[in-house]
Amino acid sequence: MPTKIEKDAATGTDTTGHEWDGIKELNTPLPKWWLYTFYACIVWGVIYTVLFPSWPTLSSHFGGTSGYSQRADVAADLAAQKAGQADLREKIVAMDIDSIRKDPALMGYVQAAGRVAFADNCAGCHGAGGAGAVGFPVLADDDWIWGGKPDQILQTITYGIRNANENSRISDMPRFGADQLLTKEQISDVTDYVLSLSGTAGDVAVLERGAVVFAENCAACHGEKGEGVQDMGGPRLSDGIWLYGGDRKSVVDTITNARRGNMPAWIERLDPATVKVLATYVHALGGGQ
Numbered sequence: 078m079p080t081k082i083e084k085d086a087a088t089g090t091d092t093t094g095h096e097w098d099g100i101k102e103l104n105t106p107l108p109k110w111w112l113y114t115f116y117a118c119i120v121w122g123v124i125y126t127v128l129f130p131s132w133p134t135l136s137s138h139f140g141g142t143s144g145y146s147q148r149a150d151v152a153a154d155l156a157a158q159k160a161g162q163a164d165l166r167e168k169i170v171a172m173d174i175d176s177i178r179k180d181p182a183l184m185g186y187v188q189a190a191g192r193v194a195f196a197d198n199c200a201g202c203h204g205a206g207g208a209g210a211v212g213f214p215v216l217a218d219d220d221w222i223w224g225g226k227p228d229q230i231l232q233t234i235t236y237g238i239r240n241a242n243e244n245s246r247i248s249d250m251p252r253f254g255a256d257q258l259l260t261k262e263q264i265s266d267v268t269d270y271v272l273s274l275s276g277t278a279g280d281v282a283v284l285e286r287g288a289v290v291f292a293e294n295c296a297a298c299h300g301e302k303g304e305g306v307q308d309m310g311g312p313r314l315s316d317g318i319w320l321y322g323g324d325r326k327s328v329v330d331t332i333t334n335a336r337r338g339n340m341p342a343w344i345e346r347l348d349p350a351t352v353k354v355l356a357t358y359v360h361a362l363g364g365g366q
């Protein structure tokens with residue numbers, strides 16, 4: 078192949094001398110500005126890999142001569158955030174829930190940290206967002222077994238319910254059927270009476286008998302009209318909200334065997350700040366009083 082450099086007549090550009098089947102290659106080099114930018118990038122690249130963490134080695138990597146590390150940056154950021162949080166958490170432990178609720182900065186933290194702690198520790202029993210499940214009360218409504226005031230909620234969460242902690246909330250409904258405290262007929266009558274409290278119609282004579290059984294055996298824990306007694310942990314029976322089911326069979330079962338659900342004392346598992354955050358969070362779920 079002949080290498081004859083000549084000018085292309087049509088464009089006035091030099092050819093490279095390469096020619097295939099009469100077609101000649103024009104020599105159109107890259108613009109100078111492009112070329113120098115390209116060289117500058119190579120130089121920059123070399124300097125960069127010397128200064129900053131770059132080349133992999135067998136067991137690790139070349140760390141760069143500048144000593145810079147994004148990992149160290151992140152660690153410093155995290156430490157700073159933790160220090161900021163430690164401040165908030167100290168305040169939360171020292172303050173009562175009513176005062177925490179009036180402080181927007183603390184409440185912002187309570188909402189964020191509370192959501193995470195609730196999902197980690199509570200949602201397994203109480204459902205996402207405190208929606209509740211059979212045997213595990215809804216925490217997002219204003220129906221409270223043990224009370225919905227800030228201090229009552231804090232007490233419930235801190236020491237739990239029916240556990241070994243000496244401050245645990247304790248109240249055991251008697252097992253009226255299993256321990257033969259009431260006859261089957263009495264249980265049947267009082268079941269109809271209990272159901273009538275939330276509006277279910279029943280036979281007048283049966284309800285009258287049931288009312289007597291209720292007044293003698295149940296009112297101390299559930300209130301004279303079934304309105305609930307928080308100190309006794311006796312749920313309200315007149316609101317149509319059921320922890321263990323409101324169909325006839327479930328109610329008979331509750332009265333016959335009792336249920337005695339338990340909850341751990343969270344102060345034995347979580348730090349005081351987290352417990353306080355959770356109490357404030359639960360109070361703010363919607364039903365706090």
Ligand code: HEC
Binds near residue numbers: 222224338
């Ligand atoms: C192992 C299951 C379980 C877990 C986990 C659990 N709870 Fe409970 N919780 C219960 C039961 C059961 C009750 C109701 C007991 C009763 O009174 O019969 C209850 C009751 C409560 C009450 C009282 C509700 C009322 O109406 O008075 C609050 C408040 C509460 N839980 C908050 C929490 C928080 C906050 C967490 C997470 C730190 C949590 N619970 C985790 C089982 C659980």
Ligand code: HEC
Binds near residue numbers: 268290328
């Ligand atoms: C010593 C207190 C106490 C007495 C007395 C008592 N209860 Fe209860 N009752 C409770 C507690 C506490 C619960 C919560 C469930 C549990 O943990 O057993 C409860 C739950 C119930 C429930 C289930 C409520 C729901 O939401 O699912 C029904 C129904 C009920 N009681 C009916 C009765 C009737 C009827 C009597 C009388 C024959 C009675 N109770 C006597 C303490 C008591």
